Amino acid sequence: MKKLYIPLLLLLVAPSLWSQYRTVEERRDTVVAFWKQQGDYGKYYASAIALSLDTAQRARGFRMIEEMTSVTSPDIIERFRMTATFLRLHDILPDTLKKKFHFIWTHFPVRPFYGEHEKVAYYTALYLATRYFPEDMRYFNGRSRMENEQDARAYLLRWIKESTELGQREFDSPTYASIFLSAMVLLRDFAVDNDMSRRADLMAQWLMADFAHDHLNGTYCGAHARENMRSAMNPNSADMTGISWLYFADGPIAFGRDQLFVALSDFRVHPAIVELATNRRSPFETWERKRSARRIRATNGPDEDVVRYTYMDPLYAMGSIPGGLIQPREQHSWDVTWIARDPQTPATLFVMQPYSDAPSVTPFLAHESELALRNVNSLDPYFSTVTKTVGGSPFEDVFQYKNTLIALYDVGEVARFPLIAGFFPKDFQALDVDSLVTGWITMDVGDVYLAVYPFKKYRLAEGMVGKRFMSAEKRNGVIVQVMGRNEAGSYKQFKQRIHATIPDLSAYDSDLRMSYTSITGHTLQFTFGGERTVDGETPGMQDGMLFDSPWLSSRRGSGILTLTASKGTMIIDMSALEIRSEQ
Known part of the structure; x- marks a missing residue:
């Protein structure tokens, strides 16, 4: 039996049924059938759509929409999914339900948005509402249809341009990339403006190429600007795992709400992008330039530019950013992830500093420090807990070279949690702690071996x-x-090689400087906030590049993404508004 992991429940399917899912259309039908079934267990807009598309259960789907729109949430993503439901069912919705959607947009505001994904979702929904709702309709924000359309269009065009020329802010998010994608696909399908529709189509391809670059067996690997706690501990539980299965036919069979919204579209990922996601014959390095969340106060934090580095192997991926504080919450600075034999079993390892004092959010939020902290805690009840598994810290500095990573911590004066915390997998064939002699923790997790060297006393x-x-x-x-x-x-053999390598920490307590020669023979020298060299050379991303790898490249400011595939190159050109191929 083959196990299928989904965020809601675990299913079993016989291998003989696997052949039913060979095409995107067959996987789409499976997604629709799944969400139709989920209507028995709860109320979701995805289930309401799936039921409404079935003529035999349409009345039940409409009743579900009636119930869900009777209690209006200020949540932006809920408003986006509600509007997506209106658009996907527009041709069959009765007038009574259409008027409910109009009424909600007229009278019920959404809460202030903090994240980039919330802004994109909101302005996508607002833009499409102005094109499909009555022309004389007023909106909750007091602005006319034309004013809202102009505001939304301006934001979306600016976001697409900045993301493709300067780098995304909420980059490579296993949690929120599905919202960016579903927003672009919705614009592609329903924007009356051909220019907007074409830009959204190209942006959807760009987002999928970015995902494919860091994809391994359904998992979005490496560092993430934002990721929720669940998927940080179990990467296969992320929403993007469902997107991977739908478009790449790779990894565990997974289902998500935003997956249903894109599955109903005739949007198809370019074959070269699918190849990029699934061709893992040999290791490669990738460099990407992203941006931090927008800071509204002057700080001594890192620059807006964030350099993201990933080492992709056919069996595992290790990825990182240099640490620091680049998001007010849910930042995931580094990890190592591998292909799990059981997709329900967590297959990741990372360490972080659970910084949650008020200064962690005030650079990004307009409120006074304690009010800002209370607002964040209302959105994320785990934010101020020592057990959280996501979050950035100014007291962390990270240096990685291929399959070796060093994370240094110099925790200053903090009110909460002056410590470091990490997550180790629970499923392993062997775990050995050699605390008395070499100091190494080693693990056999199947086809991959891990080794961790803590500098100071710890407990597991x-x-x-x-x-x-x-x-x-x-x-x-x-x-x-x-x-x-x-x-x-x-x-x-792995343990013997690891135990033979002992880091030089003689200057660490005094100068925050250390040196380590890895099992592959490379000497890494690293000073917190300073020098980082490999065999005497300072590695880094090429100047002027947005993407830099053997398979994906883009010069900053060009809006052109070049993907190298087996049959030539595929180029996404946002200026020419085209995808072209070159042999």
Whole structure:
């Protein structure tokens, strides 16, 4: 039996049924059937759409919409999904239901938005509402149809231009990339303006190419500007896993609400992008230039530019950004992820500093510090807890070279949680702690071996979905090494090689400087907030590049993304508004 992981429940399907899902259309029908079934367990707009498209259950779908629109939420994503439902069912909705959608947009405001995905979702929904609602209709914000259309169009065009020329802010998010994608697909399908429709179509392809670049067996790998706690601990539970299965036919069979909205479209990912997502024959390095969340106060934090680095192997991926604070919440600065034998089992490892004092959010929010903190806590009840598994910190600095990563911590004066915390997998064939001699923790997780070297005293405790790592020393750090069985040989051989490597921490407590020669023979020298070299050279991204890898490249400011595939190159050109191929 083949297990299928979805965010809502676990299903079993016989291998003989796998052949039913060979095409996007067959997978689309499976997504629709799933959400139709979910109507028995709860009320979702995705279920309402699936039921309404079935003539035999249309009345039930309409009743579900009637019930869901009777209680209006100020949540922006709920408003976006409600509007997407209106558009997908526009031709069959009765006038009574259409008037309810109009009434909600007229009388009920949405709460202030903080995230980039919320702005894109809101302005997409607003733009399309102005094109499909009555021309003389007023909106909750007091602006006319034309004024709202102009506002929404201006924002969306600026966001597309900045994201493709300067880099996205909420970049590479396993949680929110599906919202960006579904917004662009909705614009592609329903924008009356041909220019907007074409730009949205190209932007959807661009987003999928960015995802494919960092994709491994259904998982969105590497560092993420934002990610929720659930998918940080179990990457296969992310919404983008469902998008992967739908368009790449890769990884576990997973289902999500935004997946249904895009599945109903005739949008198809370019074959070169599918190849990029699924061709994992040999390791490669990728560099990407992104941007931090918009800061509204002067700080001593990092620049707006964020350089993202990933080492992709056929069996695992290790990825990182240099640390620091680039988002007010849900930042995920680094991890190592591998292909799990059971998709329900967490297959990731990371360490972070659970910074949650008021200064962690005030650079990004307009409120006074304690009010800003209360507002964030109202949205994210785990934000101010030591058990959270996502979040950035100004007290973290990260340096990675291929399959070796060093994270340094110098925790300053904080009111809450002056420590570092991590997540280790619970499913392993072996876990060995050599705290008395070499200091290494080694793990055999199947086809991949892991090694972690904590600088200071620590403890490992059982958690709900994995092991929790805690170390209370403020001046701290970890080294992480990962290697596949195909390269390392036996687990015993891997342990012997790891135990033979001991980092030089003699200057760390005094100068925050250390050195380590990895099992592959490369010497990494790293100073917190300073020098970082490999064999005496300073690695880095090429100047002027937005994407830089063997398969994906783009010069900053060009709006042109070039993908190298087996049959030539595929080019997304946002200036010419075209996709072209070159042999």
